[in-house]
Amino acid sequence: MKPAILFAAIVGALAGAGGVALTHLQPFSARPAHELPRLTLDQGASGELTSQSHLNLSDGLRSMAFELQAQAGQLISLTASGPLQSQISVLRDGRLVARRQACEYCDDEQQNQNRGSTLGLRIDHTGPYVVAVSGIDASAYGPFQLTARAFPAYTGDPLQPGQNLTDLAMGKLKAYRLNIVEDGLYTITMDADHVSLDPYLRLRGPGKRSERLRLEDDDSGGRQNARIRAYLKAGSYILHATSATDMSTFQGPFTLGVQREALPKNLDLKDGARLSLDKFSYTGLLTGAEQNFTVALEQPTLLTLEMDAQGAGGGFHMGLHQSSTSRSDDQIQVLRAVVPAGTHTVTVPQGASGGLFSLTLAGEPAPANAGGGPIAVGERRHAVLPAGVKREIYTLAIEEEGEYLIDMRSEAFDSYLVLNRDGQDIHQDDDSGGGYDARLEAFLFPGEYLLQAVSLDNNDSPAEYELQVRRN
Helix, strand or coil: CCHHHHHHHHHHHHHCCCCCCCEECCHHHHCCHHHCCEECCCCCEEEEECCCCEEECCCCCEEEEEEEEECCCCEEEEEEECCCCEEEEEEECCEEEEEECCCCCCCHHHHHHCCCEEEEEECCCCEEEEEEEEECCCCCCEEEEEEEEEECCCCCCCECCCCEEEEEEECCCEEEEEEECCCEEEEEEEEECCHHHCEEEEEECCCCHHHCCEEEECCCCECCEEEEEEEECCEEEEEEEEECCCHHHCEEEEEEEEEEECCCCCCCECCCCEECCCCCEEEEEEECCCEEEEEEECCCEEEEEEEECCCCCCCCEECCEECEECCCCCCEEEEEEEECCEEEEEEECCCCEEEEEEEEEEEEECCCCECCEEECCCCEEEEEECCCCCEEEEEEEECCCEEEEEEEECCCCCEEEEEEECCEEEEEECCCCECCEEEEEEEECCEEEEEEEEECCCCCCCEEEEEEEEEC
């Protein structure tokens, strides 16, 4: 290939597929291809884009090209670092092989933090390749360092505990099989050489689709690295390695590690355990099986429970009271409720698996004007939702069948009503009372019902409401 045609192919590829590249060939292009600056594996090269660098007249990008000798089957990582905001293209015989462009979904701040660029590719043919470094736009100038590293190709063998694997991201999701021989607590890590890769892990377990373990993590490993810590049962798992941003950033080397951990000696929360307000914190293990704990209260109590499972587990409940994600920390599940005297069960549902978790609980006497408890037909109740409480639960006894009206009014929050019988929600309403007030109109048969008075807003302070039940 003639030198002028070679460089026209380079800048044509940089201009984008389907476009016409208008190029300005400067003295550099008159040099034979084999006289391009050499890029040697594990040694690197340096350069600088200036106003004298090769110019693509269709978009104004400046570029500098290098020659790289590579062997078929090699996995190559190319990294351009330094002040230049760069992108990398690789060509063979004048045809574009791979390109790392600027992140499509990154904002200006993210682009500025990740000025360098990394590209991973598999070499299909032995011989010379042209590696071109260009700016991300027409105003990008400055020095850069270009390095090339070769990595052994992943053989496809299943991962095993105690193993560390270095692999190369090339813009597509990477899938691995993980074999676990013994039940236990395991930590799976994904560490990247460059933060721009932004590792993300997904773990899928064996068994029926509806019962499979599903865990994901983004940044628990620190420095945007991913880490999953979970109690895994023996079996075959699928591990996905990808990027938390977009696949254009999933380029370059990363390391996967799988390690088994010894269970801590301070595990004091097992299925069937009794909780006490005298003990502030407990440590347990999410195994995938349902777990139930009981707490006995001598008086109506404003109870707060917090569960920290590093984002895994999916929550817990106490009767009709369901935990929700903490507004200050999305790794923590919080349940805050006014609970009557008696023994209550805290349930971690089946399928919750994520390794170790901590459970803290605190209680104080329920406010005198808190809602909940029995409410009679014909009664109008004025009550208060304590700060942080989303619902209060009433018992309602219906002695005669017929049409009934249930109204919930508040000037402080958006009201919502749910009527439950025999464990099933049979009626619910949001705004039928006008404005943000709730109203249920229902034909009810004799029996015992549970009535949930709910706020759809987050109440940072006590909030008043009125609840009324009457015959229609």
